[in-house]
Amino acid sequence: MYFTYIRRELRRRLKQSLVIAFGLAIGIALVITVSSASAGVKSAQRQVLHSLYGVGTDMTVTKSATRNQAGPQRFGGFGAAPRSQSGGARHLSRNVLHTSFGSSTLPASDVAKVGSLSGVAAASGGLVLTNTSFSGVIPSGNSRGSGGFGAPSGTTRPSFSLDSFTVDGIEIGENAVGPLTRSQVTSGSYFSADDSSAKVAIVSKTYARQHSLKVGSKVVVAGEKLDVVGLANVSSGAAEVYVPLATAQKLANLEGKITTVFVSVSSASKVSSVASKVKAALPSATVSTSADLAKRVSGALSSASSLTDSLGRWLSIAALAVAFLVAGLLMVAAVSRRVREFGTLKALGWRTRRVVAQVVGEGLALGLLGGLAGIVLGVAAAAAISAAAPSLTATVGSTFATGGGGFGGFGGNGPAGGARPFGGAQDVLVHLTAPLQAHTILIALLLAVAGGLVAGGFGAWRAARLRPADALRSVG
Amino acid sequence: MYELTDVRKSFRRGEATVQALDGVDLTIDKGDFLAVQGPTGQGKSTLLLLLGGLDRPSSGSVGFEGRDLAKLSEAELAGLRASEFGFVFQTFNLIPTLTAQENVETALVPTSVPVHERHDLALAMLDELGLADRATHLPSELSGGQQQRVAIARALVKKPRVLLADEPTGNLDEKMRDEIIGLLEQLWVERGLTLVVVTHDSAVARRATRLAVIENGRIRESEPSGQVPVSS
Numbered sequence: 001m002y003f004t005y006i007r008r009e010l011r012r013r014l015k016q017s018l019v020i021a022f023g024l025a026i027g028i029a030l031v032i033t034v035s036s037a038s039a040g041v042k043s044a045q046r047q048v049l050h051s052l053y054g055v056g057t058d059m060t061v062t063k064s065a066t067r068n069q070a071g072p073q074r075f076g077g078f079g080a081a082p083r084s085q086s087g088g089a090r091h092l093s094r095n096v097l098h099t100s101f102g103s104s105t106l107p108a109s110d111v112a113k114v115g116s117l118s119g120v121a122a123a124s125g126g127l128v129l130t131n132t133s134f135s136g137v138i139p140s141g142n143s144r145g146s147g148g149f150g151a152p153s154g155t156t157r158p159s160f161s162l163d164s165f166t167v168d169g170i171e172i173g174e175n176a177v178g179p180l181t182r183s184q185v186t187s188g189s190y191f192s193a194d195d196s197s198a199k200v201a202i203v204s205k206t207y208a209r210q211h212s213l214k215v216g217s218k219v220v221v222a223g224e225k226l227d228v229v230g231l232a233n234v235s236s237g238a239a240e241v242y243v244p245l246a247t248a249q250k251l252a253n254l255e256g257k258i259t260t261v262f263v264s265v266s267s268a269s270k271v272s273s274v275a276s277k278v279k280a281a282l283p284s285a286t287v288s289t290s291a292d293l294a295k296r297v298s299g300a301l302s303s304a305s306s307l308t309d310s311l312g313r314w315l316s317i318a319a320l321a322v323a324f325l326v327a328g329l330l331m332v333a334a335v336s337r338r339v340r341e342f343g344t345l346k347a348l349g350w351r352t353r354r355v356v357a358q359v360v361g362e363g364l365a366l367g368l369l370g371g372l373a374g375i376v377l378g379v380a381a382a383a384a385i386s387a388a389a390p391s392l393t394a395t396v397g398s399t400f401a402t403g404g405g406g407f408g409g410f411g412g413n414g415p416a417g418g419a420r421p422f423g424g425a426q427d428v429l430v431h432l433t434a435p436l437q438a439h440t441i442l443i444a445l446l447l448a449v450a451g452g453l454v455a456g457g458f459g460a461w462r463a464a465r466l467r468p469a470d471a472l473r474s475v476g
Numbered sequence: 477m478y479e480l481t482d483v484r485k486s487f488r489r490g491e492a493t494v495q496a497l498d499g500v501d502l503t504i505d506k507g508d509f510l511a512v513q514g515p516t517g518q519g520k521s522t523l524l525l526l527l528g529g530l531d532r533p534s535s536g537s538v539g540f541e542g543r544d545l546a547k548l549s550e551a552e553l554a555g556l557r558a559s560e561f562g563f564v565f566q567t568f569n570l571i572p573t574l575t576a577q578e579n580v581e582t583a584l585v586p587t588s589v590p591v592h593e594r595h596d597l598a599l600a601m602l603d604e605l606g607l608a609d610r611a612t613h614l615p616s617e618l619s620g621g622q623q624q625r626v627a628i629a630r631a632l633v634k635k636p637r638v639l640l641a642d643e644p645t646g647n648l649d650e651k652m653r654d655e656i657i658g659l660l661e662q663l664w665v666e667r668g669l670t671l672v673v674v675t676h677d678s679a680v681a682r683r684a685t686r687l688a689v690i691e692n693g694r695i696r697e698s699e700p701s702g703q704v705p706v707s708s
Contacts, residue, residue: 001578001585001594008573344569347530348630349558349586351551469531472521472565472642 006361013334017366020327024370024451025377027320028444032378034312035443036434037385041305044392044430047235057177058271059289061114061261061278065104092160093135097167097222097252100130105257106285108249113281114261119274121266124176125258127169127248131221131241136160165207167221168239169248169258172196177262180232180242188215188230197246201226205233207240222251236429261285304392304432323370324451328458331363335462343468352464359463360456367452375444385434392432477638477670478504478527483536484693485522496522497533498693506637509664509671511684518690520674521642527672528561528640529553558586562631564660566643568623570615576602576626577611583630601629605659621652625659632663639664641673645680657683 010017099105108125115123138158170178172191182190185202201219208214208231218225219241226243249255265274275287335342342355480502486495496519504510504527512520525531526538529545530553538545540560545553557563562583570579580598589597602611605625615623624644631639641660645653657673657680664671673680681687688695 001581001591004578005571005574012573340567340569341571343530344563344565344571345582346554347528347557347561347563347569348583349554349556349634350582351554351586354586467531469522469525472525472530472569 002358002361005358006365009362010365016330016334017369020330020366020455021370021373023323023326024367024448025373027316027323027451028371028374028447029377029381030312030316030319031447032375032436032440032444033381033385033434034316035440036378036382036436037304037312037432038309039435039437039440040385040433043435044432045305047430048237056181056264057179057262058265058268059263059275059278059287061106061110061263061282061285061287062259063104063106063285065102090138091135092138093133095131095133095220095223097129097131097248099252099254099259100128103128103259105254105259106261106282108256108258110282110285111258111261114263114278117274117277117281119266119270119277120263122175122177122264124171124173124178124262125245126171126178126260126262127167127245127252127254127257128239128259129167129169129248129252130164131167132162132164133220134160134162165241166239167241167243167248169243169245169252171245177264179238179262180234184232184234185230186233188228190230191244195229196244197250198244199224199226199247200229200244202230202232202242203228204238204240205231206236224251320447320451324454327363327366327370327451327455331359331455331459332462335359335459335466339466339470340472342463342466343470343472346468347472355463356460359459360453363454363456363459364449364452366455367448367450370451371445371448374448375441378444379436382434382436385432389431389433391429393429477506477508477541478502479537479539480526481537481539483526483533483538485519485526485531485533495693497526497690500536500690500693500695502688502695504670504672506670507668509661509683509685510673510688511681511686512672512674512688512690512695513676513678513681514690516676519693520676520690523690523695524640524642524672524674527638528563529556554586559634560637562634562636562639564624564627564631564639564641564644566646568615568620568627568647570623570626570630572615575612575614576607576618576622576629579615579626580630580633583633587634589634597633598629601633602626605629619652620648621655624648624652624656628656628659628663632667635667636669638670638672641671643675644673645675645677653677653680 106125111123111125114120136159168179170176170180172193172195180202186205188202191200191202201221203213203219208217208228211219213219213228213231215228215230217228219228220226221241221243226247232242243251245258249257263274263278265271271289271291275289278285278287345355346352480500483497483500483502484495485497486493488494500519500523502523512523514520522531526533526545527540529540529548532546536546540556545556548556570576571582574582577595577598580601581594584594584597599608599611602608605628607622607625607629610618610622610626615626618626624647628644639660644660645656648656660671660673661683663669671684673684675681686697688697
């Protein structure tokens, strides 16, 4: 009787039932879509962070160059570049592996210092470098030496080219933490234990494609030819070439030095406390957690994050609130039209709570109907976002973010993982998805039930208040 | 069975206060067939609602089997309505979304009759009133007379001791009216009911054994004329 009565009654007021269910469906679909998009944005943010940190890294320890420090290795100027002469013109070329502008180095022994702290699961050293190559031609008859570019009329014009790519020197032990993992190498092989100071390299697939490299090719780093042993799938903000740490130290004339300590913490809840311990052990270093880096992410991804977190959330709440209110009011109206019916049921001996249960049941049924429709709509919307996979860029803050004096100030928060070429902000391209999570569907179902209870509650309140005598008093 | 003493009932209608009953004294014995007659708006329906425990008097007592209905809790009144009182209304008041059989079953919901027995009892009651072939029809698919018979079946399926009918023939044509009132009379005799019928129709009132006339909220008894007893 109970379910039959509910089913027949909802069918009798089909239009109204559909309006209530549809309103709830829209609100719930918005919740699912916004939650999924928000999860997608967070996933994209993690991707951005992983591209700079490496998977498994919870924090990095770096050192910013101070005003009085030499800072990055100098390029050496044109006077130091190898030259050759032909037909009166001077050919210059230079290939240098150097740290990024604005970053300094740490002693390699700091890795063991950090690794010995409690709460640290693993610590590895790394060198974040840039390989810059310069080549140019200075025509003959130029009396301005290495700094001059003017050419008398009728002679060959000077021409120069500058090229650079990023190089990460990484530890290759079993427990190493860092920007490249074994599983990212999809072609060839990862470094073996024997490769610790060998002239070998793993190259990103994008870089390999751009420079027609494959496993077995040679890649020139700091003027040395390295064998490409593997190709890796890395995100757009990661390094282009990876070499064993000792090899990178030798090529960059930085033996015994590192730019970064990559740290893995034993538990996510300990990140903050471990960061404090590291800071205490290495007072001159900069400790950056993923939370710190997340604050420096700007660009389209950051905007998307703000959009889903604030506007998206409030839009969902508003839509749900309106849906609940409309559902409640419609149920009250429906109960008001059934005053005689409920009065008759009470005349038959139905207790108020039985009548209330009937009305609440109708509300719940509508809530579940709206919830199911909302889940279908929300899942479809999330799937559409994932299928479209819009590209978003994330810009990770520059080395001058905390300016201790503008262009010349390097004190304070240095970039995590070492700044990339010339100390500028780093752009990472990610594709937005909207992954569905089980708890989102569960929340949607609970909201559906809540919506039904609210709608039914409004109606039940009206039903509980009605006096059968008023309902049944005949007129005429 | 019923003992009403100085019963008064007033209620508000907008700004005005309506005195529906103004000092009613009435005794209804077990097995009586009482017709309550009077012009429109004189308190007839109000009296019926008080007898059925659906309303409480503003003052006075409505005694039923020694208990003052005015002092009972809502749960106790609901219990009496579920077992002792059956109601029949002028507008039938059937649930429009339920079939004839399901409508009759609604009267058994608040009783202790098991779910699987309700079905059979409802069908048997409809059969007794000649409506077995209409059991699966919705009220909209029944004639006025058939709807009222379904309503009577609903009122009687739980075997109440009192049947309270408020203008049961008010919405029926003459032929149907005679049919329904005849049916009520028959059931009154067969089941030993105490039957109270509110009506403004003299033809209906004449069938009762007692007649009470309400005027200006007060009641006076009169002799019904031409009552034709129905042989059992």
